[in-house]
Amino acid sequence: MGNIADTRAPIAVLKSVTKRYGPVTAVDKLSLDIRRGEVLALLGPNGAGKTTSVNLLLDLAWPASGSVELFGLSPREVAARRRIGAMLQGAQLGGHARVHEVIALQSGYYLNPLSLTETLHTAGLDGLEHRPVTKLSGGQKQRLLFALAICGNSELLFLDEPTVGLDVEARRGFWSSIRRLKEQGRSIVLTTHYIEEADALADRIVVINRGRVIAAGTPAEIKRTVAQRHIRCITKLKVAQIQTLPEVTSVNQEGERLDIVAARPESVLFEMLKLDPALHDLEVTGAKLEEAFLALTDEDHEEQAA
Amino acid sequence: MNTAAIKQWSWRDTLGVYLREAEFQFWSVVRMPGFALPSLLFPTMFYVFFGLLFGKSGDSSTATYMLGSFGTFGIMGPALFGFGVGVAMDRERGILALKRVAPLPPMAYLFAKAAMAMLFALVIVLILFVLGALFGGAALPRAEWWLLAITLVIGSLPFCALGLAVGLHVGGQASAAIINLIYLPMSFLSGLWVPLSLMPHWLQELARIFPAYHLGEIALSVLHMDDGSRFLTHLIYLAVFTVVCLWFAAGGWRRIQDR
Known part of the structure; x- marks a missing residue:
């Protein structure tokens, strides 16, 4: 055809x-x-x-x-x-x-x-x-x-x-x-x-x-586009330091843990482990398309409200 | 899918679509007892009651007269309900949308419905003819039988147009109520059940506004039993009435097309 x-x-x-x-x-x-x-x-x-x-x-x-x-x-x-x-x-x-x-x-x-x-x-x-x-x-x-x-x-x-x-x-x-x-x-x-x-x-x-x-x-x-992964861990690295790593979208201090949002968590973690081999209590949570979708529509609603 | 480019759509294909649409419509109506039975039974029943049982024995004029009046009553039913209720239901159930998306000439759908109304009209007319001839002593020259049948079958078209105008403007439930409210009172007020000559003068005058009166008079003029009013007036009235109904229908159609 x-x-x-x-x-x-x-x-x-x-x-x-x-x-x-x-x-x-x-x-x-x-x-x-x-x-x-x-x-x-x-x-x-x-x-x-x-x-x-x-x-x-x-x-x-x-x-x-x-x-x-x-x-x-x-x-x-x-x-x-x-x-x-x-x-x-x-x-x-x-x-x-x-x-x-x-x-x-x-x-x-x-x-x-x-x-x-x-x-x-x-x-x-x-x-x-x-x-x-x-x-x-x-x-x-x-x-x-x-x-x-x-x-x-x-x-x-x-x-x-x-x-x-x-x-x-x-x-x-x-x-x-x-x-x-x-x-x-x-x-x-x-x-x-x-x-x-x-x-x-x-x-x-x-x-x-x-x-x-x-x-x-x-x-x-x-x-x-939005399927950011969350990396949560306890590390001695500073927020500002992690923010300079490629692919990192945001870093937040949550008590003693850091919550890092990144598009490709593997490369971010690789860099972090090189800088702090003692990094521990690691948790990586993925975003499914479902979350991506919700994130997209939420962002859209926030924009509308703003 | 490759052959699609080679094969061309021809007028034969279009003709086939029209015929299949009408055939499909025929079977769905025949299998729907709620439509077919009352459409055939009511005029037959009324004709038997008023035309045959009530008529004086030995006098065939009542049975003959009522071939015209109940014939008109009978053919209105399938036209009004087939279009009025049929189109409204098709619209409500999304069938009309399916037809619109399909590569179907819009006229094929209307043609199928009109063909169905006219076929039912023909069957009703033939039933009345057989009853009238066998039990009412109605005897007409052969040409008049034919002329009456053709008049009534073609005469269903203004009522198809009226049904279409209703069906394109109101929902399924409402359309059945509205069509009944039009059909039954208009039949009575047009003198189709009881001759207008037996009614008060003002009702006789009022009858002139109804299309059923005008078709009834045309049918009766075939039998030389009309009230003496001018044939051409009835014809012009029905033509104008049909155009006005189609104009209203077109308005409804435009509104529906844009969901």
Whole structure:
């Protein structure tokens, strides 16, 4: 799909888009690129503007300012929408139609849909094709929505909170389906407020809070931007001395112990041990992406308050 | 995915989408007893009660007259409920959003709903015809049977437009209530249950504001049983009414499009 030359070219773009609902600015001059073949996670707390961003890309919401492009076209164009599939939050499938009928109807909108068997298999609905939609469990209905998103064999998939409300096992099932889609070369935009989900699936994470991008990068980079480690130990070294070491962000005296915050604790500790071999009561605590995320959104809130 | 670039979307594909959408709509409606049964049963039941059982024996004029009036009553139901409640529910359940994101011509969705309303209208009309001919002694020249059926089936379109205007403006629960509040009183006040000639003068005058009255008169004019008012007036009223409803619907649609 496409040649190597345009691999890095964005296939979907939000350019400085603002969207307001009454007095609330849901999305604030937000820019976003989706590149071919990547899994992009939009991560943020509830109400951060993730779903609005997706809705803007899908023409379900209209921007007050800024521009939206899907494959170089307006998302309003049927030609653009033929190349995407979307799993929307809160869609309640019902009625007396059967699973295979619902999928066949959706597949028929596309030029080159997946076969029914393939769709059912990828979505984990094998053997349920003759079941009336009303008789599906909540998790199965979610899988059917997922099936409707993927059945068109689209290059770009939007999955808005695909695993919300699912148990751990069902969530893992979704993850492996999403990984399979990525292996097939599809681009995926995933919104989630589960950090572990973004960490497990995404090539790139964009952290959104209050309608703005507050961080973007690979999961590792996101962790690194704020994933500071805490080194706590008792040492005869002075605060000022440690502060001069590379990679140290801050040093605090906590009683007789020092609390050193650093991006790469290994090199800091190496230097410290060279200077004070008697250093003791050592404790290094890591930051998971969870903490990074909280740190990011907290900082953002503090800035807002200031 | 490579073949996607080679294969082109053709008008045949578009036609297929329209037909499949209508077929899907057909099956979901047929399997929904809460819609299909009352839509078919109420006009049939009313026709049997008022047109056949109440009518004087040996006089087929009541049974014939009520083919026009209860035919009009009957075809309004699927149009008003199919669009009014159907669209409101689809919107509330996020089905409309799914359709909007899908590469589906927006008209295909409306076409499917309208086709369904007209198909139901046809079935209702045929049931009434069979009952009227067999048990009411209604005898019409063949051309008039055809003309009445076509009038009523096409006549459901203004009510599709009215249903659409309601369905795009209010929620699912409210729409059912509002449609019932429109459907039943308007049918009575338009003289579809009891002929207007039996009603007080002011009610006869009031009837002129309702689209059901105008379609009823067109249907009765096929049977040469209309009140003598001008055919063209009814036609113009229904055309203007449809345009006004579609204009309101378009306003609702614009509002919905931007979530």
